Amino acid sequence: MAKLVVLYKTPADKAAFDKHYFETHIPLAKKIPGLTSYEVSKGAVGSPGGESGIHLVALLEFESFAALRSGLGSPEAGAAVADVPNFASGGADILMFDTIEV
């Protein structure tokens, strides 16, 4: 399996972020070819020290890193990426990696 993890930093307007993310961004991102699972954080993203500075975490799964790369090269992914500046006013960090169950 391979994962794309998006760490959305706390935006200026959390309610506007959530509305746009759930109503507009998820439907766009779900169209990315090869996506096999899509989970998002629900409620606060905590850290051992308290506030994490992260508002929402998205975990997108693909069968393989090749499938992830191919999916990200698609027009559907292009549309999802182009939508990010419309709501992610706090910025976002994106990580991509192959995974193994241990």
Added chain:
Amino acid sequence: MAKLVVLYKTPADKAAFDKHYFETHIPLAKKIPGLTSYEVSKGAVGSPGGESGIHLVALLEFESFAALRSGLGSPEAGAAVADVPNFASGGADILMFDTIEV
């Protein structure tokens, strides 16, 4: 479901990190009560800009946030946490959250 995500920043000695993580830390962390799935990144952790600064990502899953909290309060989790300074010379960010499939 609930997830504990650990983002290990690039350590001074990657080979030493990997040896300790796979031989010592994983066996300790697998003893945490309530853990239902444990995935780690395999190979490079990339980002759209290239280097992510992250050496390894660990994704630990629990049935619920209550189970995660309970697991983290266990002596087994205490032993795993106490082991982190033995290998994570670059530091680590830890995130904890409930998840929903979308």
